[in-house]
Amino acid sequence: MASLFVIRGNDQGTRFELTEERMGIGRDPANAILVHDSEVSRHHAEIRFQEHRHLLLDLGSSNGTYVNGRRITQAELATGDHIQIGRTVLLYTGLTVEAGEDAAFTVDISAPLPAEEPSHIVQTIAQEEGSRLLDPAAVLPPDSWLARARSNLQVMYRTALAVSRTLDIDQLLQRIMDLIFEWIEADRGCIMLVDPETKTLTPKVRRTRQRARPDEKITISRTILDYVMNRREGVLTSDASQDRRWDPAASILQAGVREAICVPMQGRYDIVGVLYVDTTISPQQILQTGQETKFKEDHLKLMIAIGHQAALAVEDTRYYSAMVQAERLAAIGQTIAVLSHHIKNILQGIRGGSYLIEMGLTEHDEAIIRRGWNIVEKNQGKISALVMDMLTFSKEREPDLRPANLNRVVSDVVELLQPRAAEMHVEIHVQLAETMPEMVFDPEGIHHAVLNVATNALDALGERAEGGKVEIQTQYDGSYARVHVRDNGPGIPPEEIGNLFRPFVSTKGARGTGLGLPVSQKILLEHGGRIYVQTEPGQGSCFTLELPAVLPSAASSQTASH
């Protein structure tokens, strides 16, 4: 399904599925894609589905519609396109099945090279060697333009590497700052990011070279920052009083900065922050080196390039976390929907039972009271099973390991299921292993898992279960104990096998929470065991709970210190 995902703006994290042939985008509630953005027109643009493609049309909006930064009146969309309207940016993802060529058919991965294969490996090079391509230590006069260009390329290459390696913004900015300090003789530096909420610049990373006092505050002129932010230009300030752009009375002089470079971190759509470095050259240094400046135009240009790279990385990281957050919220929403549906059904049952009890009380009819009571009891069982599943699933419940007998646990489960099986006219065959030593496990947890799996077996037989059979068998082979639960129901369709252990996926309709198998599996995994299934459509299924045999003696020797 094609979609638009809001990666920036008030609706960030919202996904719109492109289901209809024409979908309006705008601020008016009538739009299928409703955008809460005051800079968006009421009926801003429209997405049309034509000939298997999505077209974006601007509907004469006042602020325009942009695709990948270019203003458009009509554009065909491709996956990955960024649509900007007002302050909102939407990411377009097209249909997954691309018409036309499939890369899998046009690209072959051949088997190990046959002898007559004409190509062979001539040379290999490690990925890290890429950076040595630009090694400035090569024999070049240190101050030649070529040496400088090489060194600049080297810095850019390393910046690109740095931003490709992390999704943590703070870490990323630290790396950028390291690089800048290695390359430029700055005394102090800092990176400020525009806070997405407050829209104000907030310092994120700060660095001072040894000779500057580390506790010294970096004061950055508001005039410079405003200039950089508003004009989207980088500035190199050398001597404030000589530069006509600056009011001599402005804060630059008070801050005492001789040389500073401040560049915008220009992202795809907006400035995400600024990079700032400064240095002070004392009169002695000028006398010693004969140089009045350390920062040159080259430095400024390169800083702008670094700023852009860093900004792209910051944007990517933010969109990525916005997407993760949106997915998490969607999962929580689904969980709540399923749980409330289930709880609602239980509550409905309790209301029915209570109504019968009330009726029986008024009419002094004990038979009706009993009927109502049975319904209430059954639902009470359901809600405690649900709570148990939820606790187990949410890790609130720790396995309570102690010596117990698996045969005993299985017998208890069977006893619990007998009434229902009898009601369904289903036979439960039990075959317990003759030797079953006491093992260390969580009897309550395993009881719960066996009960879940066995209940599923009964459910699998369906409502018309005449002739249905459930076999429960235990087995012990010295290293593992197993419980096999076999039914002669319809089996599991192949397409559902992948969903068996996924939470909240149930084929039982209103009766299933979709927690039974995931929880049972979790319990077995906590024991170092597993659940596996063999099934054949039309023949039935066999679920096996496999538990590694931990004998009490072994367990106590492990915890001999107690």
Next chain:
Amino acid sequence: MERKPSVLIVDAGEETREVLGTVLQRRGMETLWAGEPEEALQLAQTQQPDVIILDLQVEGTSADQLCRPFAQKMQESQTPLVVLGSVRRADRMFRGEFFPKPYHYAPLIRKIEELVQGKSEAGRPSG
């Protein structure tokens, strides 16, 4: 001889069946059961129930899809329809009386009685 008013209950879960069956029979009504819409349609045509109760167990499933055309047919036949379901869509899908789950039984029973009476009163002049 005057026949008992009858209520057809479609697609209800075990517990709803038990509760509604017990209560309605106590109040002198006959209850008919149908597991799926097709069966219900047949029963509706042959038995001419006074009220139909449609319990939508899991909305959005194929069973739910099957129920919709049935509900439409019943409305055309002027048989009062009571739908038990979730709040989300059902009340927009059907024009009948709607009880969102979890509903209370007292008002539901009252409504059924009301509909049964209305039906028999409407039928009186001709019969």
